[in-house]
Amino acid sequence: MATQTSAKSGSFLDNLGKIYGLYTGGFFAFVILLAIxxxxxMDRKLIGYGFVFLTLAVYAIIGILSRTxxxxxYYVAGRSVPAFYNGMATGSDWMSAASFIxxxxxxxxxxxxxxxxxxxxTGGYVLVAILIAPFLRKFGAYTVPxxxxxxxxxxxxxxxxxIVLIVCSFTYVVAQIRGTGLIAQQFLDMDYNVxxxxxxxxxxxxxxxxxxxxxxWTQVAQYIVLIIAYLTPVIIxxxxxxxxxxxxLTYGSAIEQITALEQSMLKAGLADPKTLxxxxxxxxxxxxxxYFLLILCLMVGTASLPHILMRYFTTPSVxxxxxxxxxxxxxxxLLYFTAPAYAAFAKLEVYTLINKKVAIADLAKEANWLFTxxxxxxxxxxxxxxxGVDAVVAACQKIAGHGGFLRHQxxxxxxxxxVLSPPEIAKLPYVITGLVAAGGLAAALSTADGxxxxxxxxxxxxxxxKMIAPNSSTSTRLILARILLLVVAVAAAWCATWFPPDxxxxxxxxxxxxxxxxxxxxxxxxxxxxxxxVGAVLGMIAGFSVTGAYxxxxxxxxxxxxxxxxxxxxxxxxxxxxxxxxxVVSLFTKKPSEAVQAIDATRRPRGDAIIKDKDAEVAx
Amino acid sequence: xxxxxxxxxxxTSALMWTMLILWVFFSFVIHMFxxxxxxxxxxxxxxxxxxxxxxxxxxxxxxxxxxxFRQEKIDRDEGEAEDA
Numbered sequence: 084m085a086t087q088t089s090a091k092s093g094s095f096l097d098n099l100g101k102i103y104g105l106y107t108g109g110f111f112a113f114v115i116l117l118a119i120x121x122x123x124x125m126d127r128k129l130i131g132y133g134f135v136f137l138t139l140a141v142y143a144i145i146g147i148l149s150r151t152x153x154x155x156x157y158y159v160a161g162r163s164v165p166a167f168y169n170g171m172a173t174g175s176d177w178m179s180a181a182s183f184i185x186x187x188x189x190x191x192x193x194x195x196x197x198x199x200x201x202x203x204x205t206g207g208y209v210l211v212a213i214l215i216a217p218f219l220r221k222f223g224a225y226t227v228p229x230x231x232x233x234x235x236x237x238x239x240x241x242x243x244x245x246i247v248l249i250v251c252s253f254t255y256v257v258a259q260i261r262g263t264g265l266i267a268q269q270f271l272d273m274d275y276n277v278x279x280x281x282x283x284x285x286x287x288x289x290x291x292x293x294x295x296x297x298x299x300w301t302q303v304a305q306y307i308v309l310i311i312a313y314l315t316p317v318i319i320x321x322x323x324x325x326x327x328x329x330x331x332l333t334y335g336s337a338i339e340q341i342t343a344l345e346q347s348m349l350k351a352g353l354a355d356p357k358t359l360x361x362x363x364x365x366x367x368x369x370x371x372x373x374y375f376l377l378i379l380c381l382m383v384g385t386a387s388l389p390h391i392l393m394r395y396f397t398t399p400s401v402x403x404x405x406x407x408x409x410x411x412x413x414x415x416x417l418l419y420f421t422a423p424a425y426a427a428f429a430k431l432e433v434y435t436l437i438n439k440k441v442a443i444a445d446l447a448k449e450a451n452w453l454f455t456x457x458x459x460x461x462x463x464x465x466x467x468x469x470x471g472v473d474a475v476v477a478a479c480q481k482i483a484g485h486g487g488f489l490r491h492q493x494x495x496x497x498x499x500x501x502v503l504s505p506p507e508i509a510k511l512p513y514v515i516t517g518l519v520a521a522g523g524l525a526a527a528l529s530t531a532d533g534x535x536x537x538x539x540x541x542x543x544x545x546x547x548x549k550m551i552a553p554n555s556s557t558s559t560r561l562i563l564a565r566i567l568l569l570v571v572a573v574a575a576a577w578c579a580t581w582f583p584p585d586x587x588x589x590x591x592x593x594x595x596x597x598x599x600x601x602x603x604x605x606x607x608x609x610x611x612x613x614x615x616x617v618g619a620v621l622g623m624i625a626g627f628s629v630t631g632a633y634x635x636x637x638x639x640x641x642x643x644x645x646x647x648x649x650x651x652x653x654x655x656x657x658x659x660x661x662x663x664x665x666x667v668v669s670l671f672t673k674k675p676s677e678a679v680q681a682i683d684a685t686r687r688p689r690g691d692a693i694i695k696d697k698d699a700e701v702a703x
Numbered sequence: 704x705x706x707x708x709x710x711x712x713x714x715t716s717a718l719m720w721t722m723l724i725l726w727v728f729f730s731f732v733i734h735m736f737x738x739x740x741x742x743x744x745x746x747x748x749x750x751x752x753x754x755x756x757x758x759x760x761x762x763x764x765x766x767x768x769x770x771x772f773r774q775e776k777i778d779r780d781e782g783e784a785e786d787a
Contacts, residue, residue, distance in 0.1 A: 339747050
């Protein structure tokens with residue numbers, strides 16, 4: 084393996100450990116420098132700008148250094164990314180603004196039931212590893228639709244895969260650009276619409292010149308920033324409150340205290356038994372059926388999202404693709420098994436506050452952070468934005484029978500403020516808040532990059548090169564790929580400013596659509612020789628339409644729920660219909676013999692790739 | 704050749720099914736008993752909550768590393784390993 088990498092691109096790949104080690108050290112030094120400057124009286128706003136622009140500049144430099152005009156490097160990073168680093172890149176490709184900012188808040192609001200997201204967004208990688216990734220790597224494709232075309236003999240299967248890919252990735256990317264804009268708005272005090280385009284500039288700098296190669300190496304850098312930013316505040320908080328700097332262990336006793344506080348709040352009449360949802364008690368927000376179906380949809384969706392699957396095209400071998408999935412999950416796990424600690428610590432703080440029976444008028448003294456977030460519209464007390472003490476006192480007086488004390492049902496905290504809260508709760512310096520902003524930005528940018536690249540590649544490689552102009556030259560294709568990247572990015576940014584959507588709904592729809600449209604045909608394509616072209620094509624159409632119709636119908640046209648299954652798990656119906664259609668139709672249609680030969684070769688790691696690459700840069 | 708290929712695929716499939724069953728267990732089955740498990744304390748956590756928040760996640764990570772090494776062994780045993 085060493086010969087393979089060193090022969091191709093020399094010193095960079097040989098020195099990855101040194102380079103990223105230095106980078107990590109440099110980032111820590113930068114944080115410490117800003118912390119010192121803050122103590123010396125540097126303006127908070129400058130600290131925010133420092134974090135955002137310095138990290139953006141580093142990503143841009145990596146992007147520019149990785150520029151390329153070779154198809155193999157542009158589409159699959161020259162198939163030279165070691166398993167460990169591809170794991171990191173996948174981690175940041177995967178973890179979006181929703182994971183970084185939204186997840187902990189969701190767990191705060193939903194308690195046990197929110198863990199469906201934690202389980203769903205990790206367990207899917209088991210499916211990726213055992214069912215899909217190694218085989219796609221062996222196949223030697225540039226894009227996921229490449230596989231569909233080759234396995235199911237032709238343009239129609241490829242075209243359908245392109246459609247599903249674009250619909251689900253575009254929905255997802257709009258949510259990311261919106262996340263980037265929101266972070267830039269809050270920390271740089273920019274106008275939201277301007278902020279969206281600033282974020283867009285950052286995204287394009289990373290991916291335009293170097294395609295997958297550039298995105299890979301910036302994503303590794305972004306993972307390092309995002310994981311440091313996520314772990315640091317909560318580790319400090321855990322050390323301060325429980326004197327053990329391992330939040331993942333200490334939040335167990337936080338949960339014990341929360342359960343006790345819940346009881347005493349109820350006893351003291353400080354909480355309404357109808358609205359207080361016990362943190363550790365299951366199935367209060369969603370019933371058991373919906374809990375498990377949501378987990379299933381998120382997992383299968385994970386295993387179907389093209390921007391994740393294409394990351395495993397970049398490893399040097401099939402063996403590395405498998406190891407790489409394991410590393411990906413490990414790096415993702417580091418964030419996800421920490422998220423519930425954020426939720427528990429914030430809840431402990433809030434419940435302790437309520438149990439003190441604080442007069443509303445004294446809230447500024449007892450918990451000023453409520454008003455810090457109230458100014459952004461993230462905290463409401465008695466239904467009024469917590470902009471100041473007078474406003475909330477007035478609002479609470481209007482409630483009949485209100486005793487003037489803060490009660491559980493008076494306080495509404497927006498999910499997004501939970502990850503931002505530890506610096507405020509533990510009274511940490513502002514530099515930590517800036518660090519969290521840089522992490523959130525890294526999460527949103529890296530995911531947006533992966534998604535935009537998946538869309539632009541499907542358009543330039545699958546639609547243009549494979550279906551419209553098969554004789555076009557490499558340079559024409561690569562220039563077109565960049566133009567398309569720009570067009571798609573601007574379109575997504577325009578959507579993000581024009582139609583501010585609900586991030587969580589958008590994201591879960593993207594998962595359901597990918598699961599319904601792609602998963603059955605993909606898995607059966609590898610694991611069942613009997614799956615035929617007609618079966619796959621009809622299965623994709625049926626699965627995708629059923630799920631799409633159920634989402635649109637139940638969300639906008641007041642359709643009654645089928646079997647009480649919520650809109651979030653719409654992918655379930657598509658999965659069932661998709662698998663059933665492919666199975667039944669395949670039994671009645673004739674299978675092409677050459678496809679079966681291709682499957683045999685796909686299943687064995689040894690031997691040449693199935694798709695022969697004309698450009699030859701990719702062949703080892 | 705064909706026979707060797709079959710044995711390779713049989714072992715590969717068997718490993719896949721084993722992992723898939725473990726996946727079903729840690730994704731769904733264990734969480735069906737959350738109420739029972741919650742009566743047990745583990746590191747201060749109710750065990751049912753712990754399994755969904757950390758236990759199953761740790762199981763997934765460990766499973767994937769074991770899977771990678773097992774499959775590599777099958778590749779080597781059956782002469783299907785890639786040239787290094």
